[in-house]
Amino acid sequence: MPCPELPRTTSGEVLMVCAYYENGEPGWGGLLAPDGGGAALVPDDSPVRLRPVADPGWDHLRGGNVPALLPGGASAAPVAVLVDIVAVYGGEPLLVDLAAIPGRGVRVAKERLGEVLAALFDGALVFDDLIRDTDLRGTYRGGAGRRAFPVPTTPPQRDFPALPATEGALLVRTSFEDDDGWRALLDELGGTDEEGWVGADIDPDDIDVDRYPLTALVVDDPAYEGLPPGSVPALVPPEEYTVLVALADAGTFAAADRPLAAVDLHDTPGNIAVLPWHVAGSMVCNLEIANMDFHDFVPVEGVRPWWEGP
Secondary structure, three states: OOOOOOOOOOOEEEEEEOOOOOOOOOOOOOOOOOOOOOOOOOOOOOOOEEEEEEHHHHOOHHHHHHHOOOHHHOOOOOEEEEEEEHOOOOOOEHHHHHOOOOEEEEEOHHHHHHHHHHHHHOOOOOOOHHHEEOOOOOEOOOOOOOEOOOOOOHHHHHOOOOOOOOOOOEEEEOOOHHHHHHHHHHHHHEOOOOOEOOOOOOOHHHHHHOOOOEEEEEOOOHOOOOHHHHHHHOOOOOOEEEEEEEEOOOOOOOOOOOOOOEEEEOOOOOOOOEEEEHHHHHHHHHHHOOOOOOHHOEEEEEOOOOOOOO
């Protein structure tokens, strides 16, 4: 069933969209003012007004799917605020880019939200500034450590088609200059079956738990050449619960361990974890069973990744 369209905004107005419901009732996680408005998160003299909106049709709405719900495909505001399960249960609300690279997100502490929104509206900040100053969890000026691999902020030069809808993971080729390297990567992943999946036909008895195989639908299409991580969340259809998208980009074919750029679709859309191909399967498996979080696989600057051992 399609998600309902978001309401239009007026000048200075930002939507605060509830994306978590229990028995049809919206969960705001204490982010609403006593009168039911959003003023608790912005100063009284702020030029920005938060407009809380709720509809059970937005239950579990992902940040990457917000731009597709904008009336007329555009918004008067450069961002929207998403109150999802993370925000309801003690985390930060998600700020979703609606202008530069629509669908990518940054977590912003509620104490800073009013300040950040005002700065975005008056031009003192742009969304790229937020991306560049996030920690490994994707939180603006958070204290969880700096990522070893920064998230690219270069906007795409063209539009990309929607990615296939699937439960599980996608492996998307975005660099087409090394055919031998691509074939070698697929061979290392066990090869593809007739339906274009890697890892789908592996015998459980043959699985090495230290190198858990990646099961993913392969997308090998020049239409996705140069696809940047920030654009990925908006291309993932909402019909299925896609765990993550792994990009085989230029960096994949330039290093011996063929690192993939895994893209977060849920906690902080557009955040990346650059990791060796043989770790990607473990990542997908642990995310599927909620045993680990996306940020557990994000390499930290100056820290040896856990998968490399002591």
